[in-house]
Structure formats: C-alpha cells, structure tokens
Amino acid sequence: MKHFLSLADVSDLNHLIISGIEAKRNPFADETLGKHKTIGLMFFNSSLRTRISTQKAAANLGLNVIVMNVGQDSWGLEMEEGVIMNGTKAEHVKEAAAIMGRYCNIIAIRSFAELEDRDKDYAETVFQQFKKYAEVPIVNLESATRHPLQSLADCITIEEFKIKERPKVVLTWLPHFKALPQAVANSFCEWMNPMNVEFVITHPEGYDLDPKFVGKGQVIYDQDKALEGADFVYGKNWSSYTHYGQVLTQDPSWMITEAKMALTDNGKFMHCLPLRRNMKVADEVLDGPRSLVIEQAANREWSAQAVLKEILLGLNV
Amino acid sequence: MKHFLSLADVSDLNHLIISGIEAKRNPFADETLGKHKTIGLMFFNSSLRTRISTQKAAANLGLNVIVMNVGQDSWGLEMEEGVIMNGTKAEHVKEAAAIMGRYCNIIAIRSFAELEDRDKDYAETVFQQFKKYAEVPIVNLESATRHPLQSLADCITIEEFKIKERPKVVLTWLPHFKALPQAVANSFCEWMNPMNVEFVITHPEGYDLDPKFVGKGQVIYDQDKALEGADFVYGKNWSSYTHYGQVLTQDPSWMITEAKMALTDNGKFMHCLPLRRNMKVADEVLDGPRSLVIEQAANREWSAQAVLKEILLGLNV
Amino acid sequence: MKHFLSLADVSDLNHLIISGIEAKRNPFADETLGKHKTIGLMFFNSSLRTRISTQKAAANLGLNVIVMNVGQDSWGLEMEEGVIMNGTKAEHVKEAAAIMGRYCNIIAIRSFAELEDRDKDYAETVFQQFKKYAEVPIVNLESATRHPLQSLADCITIEEFKIKERPKVVLTWLPHFKALPQAVANSFCEWMNPMNVEFVITHPEGYDLDPKFVGKGQVIYDQDKALEGADFVYGKNWSSYTHYGQVLTQDPSWMITEAKMALTDNGKFMHCLPLRRNMKVADEVLDGPRSLVIEQAANREWSAQAVLKEILLGLNV
Incomplete structure (x- = not known):
C-alpha cells in the first residue's frame, strides 16, 4: 500500500480486515517492522480515539511517533498555489509537506471539512497537497470527506x-x-x-x-x-x-x-x-x-495497525 | 496495587518509600517491567513537574507513554450520568474512559478542583467515573482533593x-x-x-x-x-x-x-x-x-516510579 | 561540548559540519549513545522544523524525548531576580530550570525576541537563567538573538x-x-x-x-x-x-x-x-x-544530531 486516503488505496479489503483481527490477537508480532522509521501525526483538528489509537498502533509496530498539533504547535498553512502570502498563514504547504516528508517516513493527517464551500471541502486540498509534495505515504486520520481508518x-x-x-x-x-x-x-x-x-x-x-x-x-x-x-x-x-x-x-x-x-x-x-x-x-x-x-472504538487500534503494517511493508520493498 | 488515588490504595507505605529511594539509586533496575504496556497521561489542567516526572518515571520502567491535553487536544467530557448532552461537552466520560482503558494499561489523570461547589469537588467525579468505566488502574496526578504522588x-x-x-x-x-x-x-x-x-x-x-x-x-x-x-x-x-x-x-x-x-x-x-x-x-x-x-521536586520522579512499579507488578500477576 | 548557545560553544566548526554530514549518511551509527538519557524540549514559541527535526535527531541517538509547550502545557515563568511574584507568572525560572535539570540530561529551549526592549532581548535572559540554574547542557532552539542549529x-x-x-x-x-x-x-x-x-x-x-x-x-x-x-x-x-x-x-x-x-x-x-x-x-x-x-531544512535533522552527539559525548566523559 502506498497511501491510505480512501478505499481506492486498498487492493484487498478482506486481507486488510483479517490483518486487523490478527493484530488484535497478537499486537507485537511485527514490533520490529517500524524500526528506524518515523511517523508524523499532524492534527489540524481535535482528536481522542484517532490520536491515541494511531500512536498505540505505531508503537506496536516499533515506529518512532511524532505528534504535532498544527496551528497550535506550529503555523497556519497556506494551501492555495500562486498566492501572495500576505495574510495570516506564515507557511506554504509546499514547504511544510516537503519537509515533513524528509523528517518522516509516513505522514498521517487529520483535517476536517470547514462546511462553508462544498467544492473546496470535496477537493480535499490538504491531502492532495501533502500527497503531491511530501513524497512519502500519507494516511488519512479523517479528511473533509472521508474517515477510512x-x-x-x-x-x-x-x-x-x-x-x-x-x-x-x-x-x-x-x-x-x-x-x-x-x-x-x-x-x-x-x-x-x-x-x-x-x-x-x-x-x-x-x-x-x-x-x-x-x-x-x-x-x-x-x-x-x-x-x-x-x-x-x-x-x-x-x-x-x-x-x-x-x-x-x-x-x-x-x-x-x-x-x-x-x-x-x-x-x-x-x-x-x-x-x-x-x-x-x-x-x-x-x-x-x-x-x-x-x-x-477499540478496533481503531487494529485498523490503524493493519494499515500502517501494509504501508511499512510497501516502504521496505 | 490496583489504583493510586489516595493513601487508602497503599498497603505498605514504608515499602513504597523504600521503593522510591531504590529507584533513585538505580533508575533502570526495572526497565523491562513496562514492556508492551502503555500509560496514558490525561491533563485537564497545566503541569510541569507532574508531566515531566511521570513521563520520565514511565520511561525508566520501559512503558510506552501517551500524553494528552484534554479539552485542548480533544473534546470536553461530560461527567454527569443521564443528562441530555446538548451543551458544550461533546463526549461522555463513560465512552472516553472505557476507550482509554482499551488503549492504555494504566491511565493517569490530572483534574483540579473548580472551587465553586465543594460537594462536587469533594465527590471526585472525574476519578470515580474513570475508575468505574476504564477497567484499568487509575493514577492520581492531582485531583480536586488530593495530590498523592x-x-x-x-x-x-x-x-x-x-x-x-x-x-x-x-x-x-x-x-x-x-x-x-x-x-x-x-x-x-x-x-x-x-x-x-x-x-x-x-x-x-x-x-x-x-x-x-x-x-x-x-x-x-x-x-x-x-x-x-x-x-x-x-x-x-x-x-x-x-x-x-x-x-x-x-x-x-x-x-x-x-x-x-x-x-x-x-x-x-x-x-x-x-x-x-x-x-x-x-x-x-x-x-x-x-x-x-x-x-x-526531583523526588517526584521516584515517587511516580515507585507507584507505577507497584501497579505494573499488579498487572503482571 | 558543554552547552550549545552560540558559535562560541563550538571548538571545531569543521568537525561539527563533517559530523552532520556523517549523520546524514548513517543516521543510526550512534543509536545507543543516548541510552538512559532524556532531552527536554521546551517551546516558549511555535515551531515546525525545529520541533520535528530535533525530536528526530534525538531519537536517532537513542535519547528519550520529552516535549513541553511552556505556557500552554505549564505556567508562565518569571525570569527576573528578586521580584515579588504577585503578577501572572506563577513560577520562577530558578525553580523551573533547576527541576528540569533534575529530570533531563539535556534541555533544549526555544524563546524568541519580544522586540520591545533591545537590551532585554539581547541579554538572552531565558537562556542565561537556564544555563545558570539547570546544571545540565542547554541547547538553543532559537533564542532572541541567535538560531545556531x-x-x-x-x-x-x-x-x-x-x-x-x-x-x-x-x-x-x-x-x-x-x-x-x-x-x-x-x-x-x-x-x-x-x-x-x-x-x-x-x-x-x-x-x-x-x-x-x-x-x-x-x-x-x-x-x-x-x-x-x-x-x-x-x-x-x-x-x-x-x-x-x-x-x-x-x-x-x-x-x-x-x-x-x-x-x-x-x-x-x-x-x-x-x-x-x-x-x-x-x-x-x-x-x-x-x-x-x-x-x-532537511539538514536541520543532521545539525541537531551533530550537536546532540557532541553534548552526549561530553556527558559520558
């Protein structure tokens, strides 16, 4: 698996479900798979289950986990191309994504719909921009239109x-x-x-x-x-x-x-x-x-673990 | 030790004091005790010493540590039973506690007194509710009425x-x-x-x-x-x-x-x-x-380590 | 290297540059150097690159990393000596630094200029006070007047x-x-x-x-x-x-x-x-x-790693 943004990224759903059930039975079977690899979790919005379950799943796989509350810990990100950045957003996603992709082997992102402009929300700009510029697998921790984990x-x-x-x-x-x-x-x-x-x-x-x-x-x-x-x-x-x-x-x-x-x-x-x-x-x-x-909700840990495992297997090829 | 909410949870105070002093002398003597186990630290209020010393003690014991600023990283939690949740609190402690208890082997919580309603503060609802619904050991990182660490x-x-x-x-x-x-x-x-x-x-x-x-x-x-x-x-x-x-x-x-x-x-x-x-x-x-x-303040690390060690020994029975 | 506050702390710049380039080629060559040691990262200001790259470099060296958003996670710190603390700052740096120095083997700090009083900014009080009271190496993650990493x-x-x-x-x-x-x-x-x-x-x-x-x-x-x-x-x-x-x-x-x-x-x-x-x-x-x-920006990881390595080598002497 390269990215995990939606069902379209899943080649074999049944396999993924079984992998999650296996992780639940034996959480540490792949505890060295993530060795020397880092996942960055970027939260543009609040999170409890997703935050904890993904950290947990990543730790089960031996990943180094870095958590980031965007906008609170860092700066607002400009998502539009070609604009003159003279507003409140101090950094462009082109740079932020490219650099996160240099520090992290996997980037997982939560960014909700703003519910003001349907076309904008349904364009999933945050995820598309990160996918375009980060050059590493992107995992959807809930986007404007989907919550695949x-x-x-x-x-x-x-x-x-x-x-x-x-x-x-x-x-x-x-x-x-x-x-x-x-x-x-x-x-x-x-x-x-x-x-x-x-x-x-x-x-x-x-x-x-x-x-x-x-x-x-x-x-x-x-x-x-x-x-x-x-x-x-x-x-x-x-x-x-x-x-x-x-x-x-x-x-x-x-x-x-x-x-x-x-x-x-x-x-x-x-x-x-x-x-x-x-x-x-x-x-x-x-x-x-x-x-x-x-x-x-408890199964959120195992869905995250199944997905991260597939992505790590892809990285290690 | 099952929970650590107050002195009543301590069966042998002298033993616990000695355990803290031993941890100070040899911090890594039990560094594998927490292997494959996770502690979640939930802060409803600010913290410096408690935050750092507990993270440190948990790491000394080999625990995976997940830190959470409730209300800032996540949602406000409703503590009362039976209410219609049409206010500002988006999640009930029944769910939050039960789920944290599925992700974490130990939950440590800081939640201060609000100093508005004595009966409410002294009822220690946050801790009682987590104890009731989380089904894992609860550690008091300062409650409305006590600060046992x-x-x-x-x-x-x-x-x-x-x-x-x-x-x-x-x-x-x-x-x-x-x-x-x-x-x-x-x-x-x-x-x-x-x-x-x-x-x-x-x-x-x-x-x-x-x-x-x-x-x-x-x-x-x-x-x-x-x-x-x-x-x-x-x-x-x-x-x-x-x-x-x-x-x-x-x-x-x-x-x-x-x-x-x-x-x-x-x-x-x-x-x-x-x-x-x-x-x-x-x-x-x-x-x-x-x-x-x-x-x-330096001894906060060793008091936390002594308590977490006792709890881990209880878990591993 | 004892502290890393400015170029004056570097005895051999060329060696440090080469060490960074070597870390880039082989990030995990010193992955046990930081074993049983903790670095505390204290952010008085926002950060993306510095936050992530320093966490990453520390993890590459096997350090335990504790991140702290000061003022958000904790209290405001009083930096002036001898004052009556009856204002908004609840803790003095004398205590905060001394205690962080007991919990952490290295303390890294970000604290920007306020741009109101030049003498105050250029006195670098935050760093000088931490250096004075923490008794462990201090790393500059961007101070009022310098950004040496x-x-x-x-x-x-x-x-x-x-x-x-x-x-x-x-x-x-x-x-x-x-x-x-x-x-x-x-x-x-x-x-x-x-x-x-x-x-x-x-x-x-x-x-x-x-x-x-x-x-x-x-x-x-x-x-x-x-x-x-x-x-x-x-x-x-x-x-x-x-x-x-x-x-x-x-x-x-x-x-x-x-x-x-x-x-x-x-x-x-x-x-x-x-x-x-x-x-x-x-x-x-x-x-x-x-x-x-x-x-x-990607090289920020390697500059941090080169510096932390030198500091760890100094600690282990």
Missing part, C-alpha cells in the same frame, strides 16, 4: 459480530444541533459497498449523501421501515450535502432508542464516537448489551 | 533529610491572592498521619481543612508558636474549606522568611511548587541551605 | 552544494509586513565569519545588524550590486536593530525573483523557512532548480 474498524467490528453470512446494515442519520461533516457517513457508505451486506441508508429528506459514496446503498427516508430486520444499526449525524453544511432539522424522533432497536432483528448498535447521549442515542441503548461502540 | 515524594524527602527519629513537621498556610485548591494540603495531612512524625498544622482561622484529612494533626492558629522547634516546615497556600474556595486573608505576615525559620530547630523548608517568591516565601529562604524544594 | 544546517548545506573553494555568499534582507527578530540573520553572519566564503550582507539603510554579528561581512545597501556573482543567496527578513523592532520599509523591490537571481553566478537560493511566497520570494525561484530550501 474508522471505516476499516467498522468492517472489522461487523466481521467480528455478524451472525449471518450477509447481515443487514443500516446507516441512520441522528439529530444534532451542530453542523457536522459528512466524512464518517460517506466513508462508511464507501466501505459497505464492497462488503457482503445488505446496505440501507436512512435519513430525513434533504440529507442525501453524495451519490458517489452511496453507491449500491438503498436509501429509505422512513427510519422505522429502514430499521426493520437490521443486524447492525450504524448511527451518525451529518449536515446537508445538497444544502451544504446546513442543519435542516433536529427532529428528535430520529434518536435511537430501545423502541427503535426493537424494530431490528436483535440488532447491534454502532457509532464512531464522540456521541452526545440522549440527543443522538438514548442511554438505554448505549448502556445495554446491543451497544458495540466501545468494541468498535 | 506529591505526598509520597514529600515522605521520601523527609525520610532522606530527617536527623531525628521522630521529627516535628509543620504544615503552614502561606498568603496568596488567588484561590487555590486544598488538594496538596489535604494530601500532605493524610500522608503525615501514618508517618512517625509530630505533625502540626498552622493557618489563619477560617482556613481549617476537612477534619477527615487533618486526622491526628494538631492545629495551632499562631504560626510563630507552631514553628517552634520544627524540623520541617511545609509551606502551601489554600483557599478556605469552610467558606469554600474563598480567599479570607492575604496577611503578608504569614510569608516564610529567615526570621520565621529562626524559630525552628534548624528546620528545612519544603514546598510542592510552583511557588511565588517573596509573596509566599522569601528569596533568602529559597536560595539558602534550608530549602529542600528542588530535592523534593 | 539553523546556522549549522546552513553551513552543512553550503558545504554540500558549493562548487568553488571559496564561494560568494550573500545574505539579503527580504520585505515583510510583520516585525521579525534578527536572530536568524545575526546567527548566519556569526557562522559565515569563520567559513571560507566571501560574505556580503545587503539590506535597506536602517536595517544594519549588530556589528558584533556582522564581523568581517561586507555591507552593501544596493541589492543588485550585492547579488552580482553570488553563489548562494540567503534570504531573510528582519526588523530594524537600530530602530529596534520597527518595520522601516516593505519595499517590494527587495523580493527575490528570477530576474534578481540572474544577477548571480548561477546562484542557489537559501531560506530558513517558514517563508511567505510571492512577498519575500517569488514562486519561480522556490519552485525552480535554484532553491535549496528543502535540502536546507
């Missing part, structure tokens, strides 16, 4: 907990008062498409995701109908893609409760976290046996 | 510098314009109680500490009288416990000077630091041979 | 790319709307003095640097004339030293363009970064074959 952890979790060969997986929109990016939802759709699942997406009208990500996913606007017979319910809020970045409704009837889960086929509940309790999901679901959210 | 370093320092079998130790309140927590003072009282010392506490009226911590300590409101014959003078400011969080006086006559120290039996001066010179303590004391503050 | 990387870069035995090196002032310190320019002058180069400095009148740093450097106020026949053009903005901290001009004609570079003898362009494109230097120069800025 989360999606891989989701695949691992479904693989671990499924009891049918082809489970029904329902991605449901949840209510929230803040405008959140589509990244996790997009990415989950992208990764469910090649999986052996029946994939249904449910959300209020106006919240349709970019068709590029939806793929073969079946969209049903009636949440109750969508949940019928579900084996896995994957909750997430996102702001509108068509009315970009807007909160069109906060309809509380979309909150996941035990009554909602009763519509499923003894379904499990998943969410990438962080999660606002009793606004998006009721305590009764999260604190009950249906909830996989902790297992799912 | 400091207290252990204090015990080690007294043990090293005492020249009488039963020295007189005087905890004295110092003037300060800001409202500071009672944690260090509480904790020092708690740990002096089982030590073979004559323990005296002196402060202006209205600054009485929670009797639970004072224990056998003898309270004398006259500082000069209290200091008579002291072998160790332990200075600290704290805000009122009874008039919770209030600064009742900034009386400069409580500052420790050479004239005050002359009342002691050639006493040594201790303070946990940071310390405002010439407001709490005069330069003449701090820069003279009586001051143990640097030795005391 | 950058200067050493510059020497290494010139050594690598020179094609004449005695190249002409021109330090040129560049336009900027913000008041920047003189540190990099001062330090570059200081280090060019002992090098076998023809050293020319060009800037608008009023931007003369402290003569102590200029040394044998020839000052020419006409940029075009100064650039004639140059082998290396080293660009940097700085605010006025005589009219301390002021921006006297932003004259855009001082920007380095291809037309300017055409005056040189096929000269190479250098800059310490970060750099505002098309204000200080045109894209055409930075994106063309003349630019050494990435190589130069």
Whole structure:
C-alpha cells in the first residue's frame, strides 16, 4: 500500500480486515517492522480515539511517533498555489509537506471539512497537497470527506459480530444541533459497498449523501421501515450535502432508542464516537448489551495497525 | 496495587518509600517491567513537574507513554450520568474512559478542583467515573482533593533529610491572592498521619481543612508558636474549606522568611511548587541551605516510579 | 561540548559540519549513545522544523524525548531576580530550570525576541537563567538573538552544494509586513565569519545588524550590486536593530525573483523557512532548480544530531 486516503488505496479489503483481527490477537508480532522509521501525526483538528489509537498502533509496530498539533504547535498553512502570502498563514504547504516528508517516513493527517464551500471541502486540498509534495505515504486520520481508518474498524467490528453470512446494515442519520461533516457517513457508505451486506441508508429528506459514496446503498427516508430486520444499526449525524453544511432539522424522533432497536432483528448498535447521549442515542441503548461502540472504538487500534503494517511493508520493498 | 488515588490504595507505605529511594539509586533496575504496556497521561489542567516526572518515571520502567491535553487536544467530557448532552461537552466520560482503558494499561489523570461547589469537588467525579468505566488502574496526578504522588515524594524527602527519629513537621498556610485548591494540603495531612512524625498544622482561622484529612494533626492558629522547634516546615497556600474556595486573608505576615525559620530547630523548608517568591516565601529562604524544594521536586520522579512499579507488578500477576 | 548557545560553544566548526554530514549518511551509527538519557524540549514559541527535526535527531541517538509547550502545557515563568511574584507568572525560572535539570540530561529551549526592549532581548535572559540554574547542557532552539542549529544546517548545506573553494555568499534582507527578530540573520553572519566564503550582507539603510554579528561581512545597501556573482543567496527578513523592532520599509523591490537571481553566478537560493511566497520570494525561484530550501531544512535533522552527539559525548566523559 502506498497511501491510505480512501478505499481506492486498498487492493484487498478482506486481507486488510483479517490483518486487523490478527493484530488484535497478537499486537507485537511485527514490533520490529517500524524500526528506524518515523511517523508524523499532524492534527489540524481535535482528536481522542484517532490520536491515541494511531500512536498505540505505531508503537506496536516499533515506529518512532511524532505528534504535532498544527496551528497550535506550529503555523497556519497556506494551501492555495500562486498566492501572495500576505495574510495570516506564515507557511506554504509546499514547504511544510516537503519537509515533513524528509523528517518522516509516513505522514498521517487529520483535517476536517470547514462546511462553508462544498467544492473546496470535496477537493480535499490538504491531502492532495501533502500527497503531491511530501513524497512519502500519507494516511488519512479523517479528511473533509472521508474517515477510512474508522471505516476499516467498522468492517472489522461487523466481521467480528455478524451472525449471518450477509447481515443487514443500516446507516441512520441522528439529530444534532451542530453542523457536522459528512466524512464518517460517506466513508462508511464507501466501505459497505464492497462488503457482503445488505446496505440501507436512512435519513430525513434533504440529507442525501453524495451519490458517489452511496453507491449500491438503498436509501429509505422512513427510519422505522429502514430499521426493520437490521443486524447492525450504524448511527451518525451529518449536515446537508445538497444544502451544504446546513442543519435542516433536529427532529428528535430520529434518536435511537430501545423502541427503535426493537424494530431490528436483535440488532447491534454502532457509532464512531464522540456521541452526545440522549440527543443522538438514548442511554438505554448505549448502556445495554446491543451497544458495540466501545468494541468498535477499540478496533481503531487494529485498523490503524493493519494499515500502517501494509504501508511499512510497501516502504521496505 | 490496583489504583493510586489516595493513601487508602497503599498497603505498605514504608515499602513504597523504600521503593522510591531504590529507584533513585538505580533508575533502570526495572526497565523491562513496562514492556508492551502503555500509560496514558490525561491533563485537564497545566503541569510541569507532574508531566515531566511521570513521563520520565514511565520511561525508566520501559512503558510506552501517551500524553494528552484534554479539552485542548480533544473534546470536553461530560461527567454527569443521564443528562441530555446538548451543551458544550461533546463526549461522555463513560465512552472516553472505557476507550482509554482499551488503549492504555494504566491511565493517569490530572483534574483540579473548580472551587465553586465543594460537594462536587469533594465527590471526585472525574476519578470515580474513570475508575468505574476504564477497567484499568487509575493514577492520581492531582485531583480536586488530593495530590498523592506529591505526598509520597514529600515522605521520601523527609525520610532522606530527617536527623531525628521522630521529627516535628509543620504544615503552614502561606498568603496568596488567588484561590487555590486544598488538594496538596489535604494530601500532605493524610500522608503525615501514618508517618512517625509530630505533625502540626498552622493557618489563619477560617482556613481549617476537612477534619477527615487533618486526622491526628494538631492545629495551632499562631504560626510563630507552631514553628517552634520544627524540623520541617511545609509551606502551601489554600483557599478556605469552610467558606469554600474563598480567599479570607492575604496577611503578608504569614510569608516564610529567615526570621520565621529562626524559630525552628534548624528546620528545612519544603514546598510542592510552583511557588511565588517573596509573596509566599522569601528569596533568602529559597536560595539558602534550608530549602529542600528542588530535592523534593526531583523526588517526584521516584515517587511516580515507585507507584507505577507497584501497579505494573499488579498487572503482571 | 558543554552547552550549545552560540558559535562560541563550538571548538571545531569543521568537525561539527563533517559530523552532520556523517549523520546524514548513517543516521543510526550512534543509536545507543543516548541510552538512559532524556532531552527536554521546551517551546516558549511555535515551531515546525525545529520541533520535528530535533525530536528526530534525538531519537536517532537513542535519547528519550520529552516535549513541553511552556505556557500552554505549564505556567508562565518569571525570569527576573528578586521580584515579588504577585503578577501572572506563577513560577520562577530558578525553580523551573533547576527541576528540569533534575529530570533531563539535556534541555533544549526555544524563546524568541519580544522586540520591545533591545537590551532585554539581547541579554538572552531565558537562556542565561537556564544555563545558570539547570546544571545540565542547554541547547538553543532559537533564542532572541541567535538560531545556531539553523546556522549549522546552513553551513552543512553550503558545504554540500558549493562548487568553488571559496564561494560568494550573500545574505539579503527580504520585505515583510510583520516585525521579525534578527536572530536568524545575526546567527548566519556569526557562522559565515569563520567559513571560507566571501560574505556580503545587503539590506535597506536602517536595517544594519549588530556589528558584533556582522564581523568581517561586507555591507552593501544596493541589492543588485550585492547579488552580482553570488553563489548562494540567503534570504531573510528582519526588523530594524537600530530602530529596534520597527518595520522601516516593505519595499517590494527587495523580493527575490528570477530576474534578481540572474544577477548571480548561477546562484542557489537559501531560506530558513517558514517563508511567505510571492512577498519575500517569488514562486519561480522556490519552485525552480535554484532553491535549496528543502535540502536546507532537511539538514536541520543532521545539525541537531551533530550537536546532540557532541553534548552526549561530553556527558559520558
């Protein structure tokens, strides 16, 4: 694997899932693979799970880890080409990326959508610029439009907990008062498409995701109908893609409760976290046996480890 | 040792003091004990000594160390149960703690008193919630009401510098314009109680500490009288416990000077630091041979190492 | 080497340059030299290259690295002696330095000029106080008046790319709307003095640097004339030293363009970064074959490694 920006960088998804499960069983099997190599983690935004799980996975592989809160520890980065840099941004990504690529063997980046300009967000400029100028593998720790390490952890979790060969997986929109990016939802759709699942997406009208990500996913606007017979319910809020970045409704009837889960086929509940309790999901679901959210988050370590291992194997060729 | 939240978690204080002194003599004797294990340090508040000394101690034991400035690197955490999370806090401690416990073998936390609601502070909710949900050992890097790693370093320092079998130790309140927590003072009282010392506490009226911590300590409101014959003078400011969080006086006559120290039996001066010179303590004391503050702070590394060693030994059982 | 605060701490510059070049060829040749030793990196200001390259170099030498954003992770530090500390600074450098020196075998510090009081900045109080109280080697990660790790990387870069035995090196002032310190320019002058180069400095009148740093450097106020026949053009903005901290001009004609570079003898362009494109230097120069800025920044790792190696060798004596 060269980069890990999206599913398109994965040549064999099944292999990657198995690699993650193997890392979970034997975390230190490859503890010398990263010897004498450094990964730089660059956070343009806050992080808990991604920060810790990626540091952990890198350490399991023997990598030297350098963490950097961009803008807080360092300077704002200019991403546009050809501009006169007389504003607040003191450094251009051309230099920053090239130099990080000289210090680090792998660069992992978190940079969220700003939700102001859809074309700008969906162009994924930060990642494209780093990919262009850093000359080392780039790993996506959540970009404007995708969160593939989360999606891989989701695949691992479904693989671990499924009891049918082809489970029904329902991605449901949840209510929230803040405008959140589509990244996790997009990415989950992208990764469910090649999986052996029946994939249904449910959300209020106006919240349709970019068709590029939806793929073969079946969209049903009636949440109750969508949940019928579900084996896995994957909750997430996102702001509108068509009315970009807007909160069109906060309809509380979309909150996941035990009554909602009763519509499923003894379904499990998943969410990438962080999660606002009793606004998006009721305590009764999260604190009950249906909830996989902790297992799912724990699997972030193993998805990161599987990806970093593939990248290290590529470097060592 | 399972957790290290207070003295109650210590089964043999003398053993722990000796372990700290041994670590000081031979820091790398247990350098493989932490192999393949990770400690997460979570700071809800600023730190210099605690941050560096704990990182250092963990490294001496071969632990992988992950440091996290909560709220700055990550999100605000909701600590209350059952609430509708529609405010500023994006994640519940139930999830955060459970997940940190999956990534880390030990979690160490700093979270100060807010000094607004005594019952809330003294309930130590952050630590109780992490203890409840993380399922791994929790280490107190200073909580609302205690600072036990400091207290252990204090015990080690007294043990090293005492020249009488039963020295007189005087905890004295110092003037300060800001409202500071009672944690260090509480904790020092708690740990002096089982030590073979004559323990005296002196402060202006209205600054009485929670009797639970004072224990056998003898309270004398006259500082000069209290200091008579002291072998160790332990200075600290704290805000009122009874008039919770209030600064009742900034009386400069409580500052420790050479004239005050002359009342002691050639006493040594201790303070946990940071310390405002010439407001709490005069330069003449701090820069003279009586001051143990640097030795005391240096011992923070060894108190942390002794505690982490005990916890690791517990994990490896 | 005991400390590394300026060129005066270097006994053999040529040896240090060669050591840097050797580290670049074989980064892990001394990977056990730092075993059981800790370096503390203290940032009073932002950093990208210095932060990452120093962490990297320290890791290459097997050092344990502890990074600290002072003021953000910890408290403000009082640098003045004898004051009553009743302001915003909660800790005195006497304590902070002494204690950092107990936890760390080497302390590296970044602390920029404030550009308000020249005497204060040029007194380098932060570094002098740490040197006085920490009792361990102090490394300059950019002080108010110098940036010697950058200067050493510059020497290494010139050594690598020179094609004449005695190249002409021109330090040129560049336009900027913000008041920047003189540190990099001062330090570059200081280090060019002992090098076998023809050293020319060009800037608008009023931007003369402290003569102590200029040394044998020839000052020419006409940029075009100064650039004639140059082998290396080293660009940097700085605010006025005589009219301390002021921006006297932003004259855009001082920007380095291809037309300017055409005056040189096929000269190479250098800059310490970060750099505002098309204000200080045109894209055409930075994106063309003349630019050494990435190589130069990459050499920061090797200058840091050469210095830390010398210091470690001194410690182990």
